[in-house]
Amino acid sequence: MKLSARNALQGKVVEISKGQIVAKVKVDVGGQTITSVVSVEAIDELSLKVGDAVSAIIKSTEVMLGK
C-alpha cells in the first residue's frame, strides 16, 4: 500500500503512556524522538507495544519549520 504522505520515518516504539481516551507514543527515529498522540483505541487496534517497529507518518503540510 502506498501513501500520499511525503514523510514516513521508520522507528521503534520506546514509550507508551495511555490516558482514558488518548495515548502518547514516543518513537525513536535514528536517535531522535518523535512524539505521537493517538487514541487508545488505535493503540489497541494495532496491538502497539514498546519495541514495535512503526512508521511515523507526517503530511508535509503538518510540518512547521523553525530557524
Place this chain on the structure above:
Amino acid sequence: MAEHKVEALLALRRAGRPLVGRDRIDLLEAVALQGSITKAAKAVGLSYKAAWDALNAVNNLLPAPAVIGQTGGSHGGGARVTEEGRALIAGFRLLENRLDRVAALLAGEGGGADPLSMLWSLGMKTSARNVFRCTVTEIRSGEVSAEVVMRLAGETRLVAVITQDSLRELGLSVGGEVMALVKSSFVVLAAGDGGLRFSARNRIPGTVAHIEDGSVNSEVTLDIGGGKSLTAVITRDGAAGLELTVGDPALALFKASHVILAV
C-alpha cells in the same frame, strides 16, 4: 431577479399585535432616509394615515420606539428612526436574506436539502471542504478528551476526539445530529494492496472521482458512497506516487483529532 425565484416572507409580531413584514420595514427604512413620515409614506405609496398606523405597529414590536415622530399637524413633522429602529432594519434584512437561501434550498436549487444543513445555511459558511452531517452513535469521555463516534453514511463511521469542554458546550448526545468538518489538507490518501495498518481512526474507502493538479498540490476527490464525497489536498508528488486515476479505489485517512464538530 429570476422570475420564478422562490421567496420566503418574514414577519415579526409581538403577541397579539399586528404583523411587521417587509412593507413596514421598507416604510421604516424610507423614514430613516427621508426624515419625514409624509415623504416616506409618499415614497412607498401609502397615505399618511396608513403610514402612521404601520409605524405604530413597528413601534409596538420593540420595547423602545423604532421611530420618533414630531407631531406636526395634518402633514406631520419630521421623524427620526432610533438606534433600535436601525437595528431592526438591519436584523430584518439579514434574516430575510438567510431565509431566501433556505427557500432556495427548499425549492431544490441547492439540491439534496436536509433540515440541519438548511439551518446551517442560515448561519456560517466555512472553508473546510469536507462537511458531513452525521448522527452521533457513541460518546466516550476522558478527563480532558472525549471521543465521539458518528455514522456518516451506511456503515461508514467517523471518529472525532474533542475536549470535554467542547463536548459540553456543543451539548452532544447519542442519537443527536452533528456536522463534522475536515480540512482537505488533513487527509492522507492510501492506495494499492498491502497490509499497512494505521493509527488514524478515520479510514474512509472511496473511488477517485476527480483529480485536479496544481503546480505543488493536487486535489483529489473521492466518491465515498451514499452520494457523499471527500476531498483531499496532497502534494503533486504524493499523487503521482499513488498513480491514481479516476475510478481507482483509494482510502482517505485522517486523525480523529483533525475532525471539528459543530452543531
